[in-house]
Amino acid sequence: MYDAPNLGAKVEQKTNKIEANGVQVYYGDTHAIKDVSVAIESNTVTAFIGPSGCGKSTFLRCLNRMNDTIDICRIEGDIRLDGEDIYDKRVDPVQLRAKVGMVFQKPNPFPKSIYDNIAYGPRIHGLAKSKADLDEIVEKSLRRGAIWNEVKDRLHEPGTGLSGGQQQRLCIARAIATEPEVLLMDEPCSALDPIATAQVEELIDELRAQYSVVIVTHSMQQAARVSQKTAFFHLGHLVEYDNTSTIFTNPRDERTESYITGRIG
């Protein structure tokens, strides 16, 4: 059901990319995340699973300070990226988000051409030295997003004209184009067909060589296929966090077991 390639070979080089300690999140009076502590390792795919509304997206958005854009959202606790507190006053959230990229639950291409959608991040951060350079970044990103073949002849048509699944892959390609160190993906495959899903999973596996990837998913099979670590959330609590193999074969908490076997949801 799951594969753990080269787990043994690489395990000793892994460091903690992100460390969260005692994180609490409130939306006004709603307590959405309750005392969550988790360490996300570099060169690892971490899956967040859990029933709808349990706070997976909320926690994910804490990791790149996207919750700053929500007025009523309040965050307590400590989140460190490479040992540096990301909620420290000296940290520029804009800089942080360039390092911690995000793919959202709903595809949200900009009302621009496909090319400009991908080139958006590289242009803002000055990643391309020339037009040819930019062209190359765009092509590479689209290829890695598994959508190049479908759009290579219509790069200058609007990104909003693509189908839902194509839009989602466009957004994935857009996020990789800025070369983040951590990629947060909120249900990236929920609108994709099995072929595109397989392509995206392959991409995620490939990204692991350079980045940390955190993926929220409702598909147990997907979590088992792509991730090395799995975190199970329930009602705002982090119930269990362990190697994916352990979670799926030998969970410690009975809530985890019920969830992955489909008894609670």
Next chain:
Amino acid sequence: MNAGLVILAVIALATLGYFVGRARALAKAGGDIRGLHSLPNYYGQTVFLFTAVPALLVCVGWLLLQPLYVEHRVSDMITPADIAEGSSQSLVMADIRRIATGLDTAVARGALTGADLSSLSADATDVRALLAGVGVALASEVKGSVLAAAKEYRAATATLKMAMSVVVILIALAGFVLSLRRLRPDFRARNVSETAIKALLILASSVAILTTVGIIFSLVFETANFFGLHSAADFFFGLTWNPQFRGGSDLGILPLLWGTLYVSFVALLFAVPIGLLVAIYLSEYASNRVRTIVKPAVEILAGIPTIVYGLFALITVGPLLRDYFAQPLGLGTSSSSVLTAGLVMGVMLIPFVSSLSDDVINAVPQSMRDGSYGLGATQSETVKQVILPAALPGIVGAILLAASRAIGETMIVVMGAGAAAKLSLNPLEAMTTITVKIVSQLTGDTEFASPETLVAFALGLSLFVVTLGLNVLALYIVRKYREQYE
């Protein structure tokens, strides 16, 4: 019976029909609502509609056609000899109508009896004095043929009114009876109601459209008269505007058009950037607390009457610009100038641009902002590259609305820019606009049929064409943009 009473009677009958219809439908279904195709109210409405609508339509049609018919009949009784020197057929007809109403009043007040009336003749009685006694003043003595026509007019009107009452009430009764007889439990009363609502909606929108058509027609008609009296080439291409009382005026639209466009341009140059920046600040940067104070404060500007802006231009801005810019720079000595009117009008337009743009920007989905922030863009990068492009069609709409407002503005221009028609590039000189000249040509002692007055209609039509053109342009831009991005 007069028309008002007839209409009331029809409505009363229809209301009765509503209750009877409802009760009858229920009774036919044996008191069980589930046995009916529609709720009982709909059966009531059906009877109401069948009773009232045809009868009222006939009534309205009759009221519209009756005067036409009567006048046609009466006008045959007037010979060209009855029309005095300097008068016209239509003036005589107006006299006849006045005499007829006068006679009605006289009979109603008892100054005349029915018998008196039939024997009344212009030679025997002083009709003018008689009518003056009941408050109807006539310009001249009443001729025999005119009096006869007036009597005929009165008689025909009375007969037709009577006939109308009878016909309308009969139709209402027929509708009442027929619709009640057709009520069966499986009658689709809901659908009748639906059709009636649709018809009502169509009627409402056609009022708007027909009014527009009417306005255009009256403008076109008077404009055609104007071009009959004045050369079109002078109007469209003449470079001077110089109306004379004694005729021989130069009525070139170009100086006025230039003034209009120049003042509007200055106003938009001022209002669009400021309005847009205000909108961006309010929707993207301002905290909720600031927003609740600033937004209404800006919108107050839209509520200030334009005459107050005019005063501001006249008393404050005009002299200020003259003393600190125009005179030191040697560009003019007048306190009214294009710049004065443009700036003050610009202030007036700020809320138009800002309020609409704010709404449009707020309508851009949050996911667009998230997407951009998630890629590490700053707020201003997000606004510039994602939000403004996404909101562009709406913003163009806001700007064009402000532009039509600017082009149609009158008061600020009169008081700020003056009334001198001039073709000049200097923004510190007095100029004037089309709207100002329309007002000044129509308010005055000039004769209504002279080209100096009729030119107002030609100016109005030109203004209309310009604003229409702007709207078409707006649609075109918006549509083009949509095709690209949706």
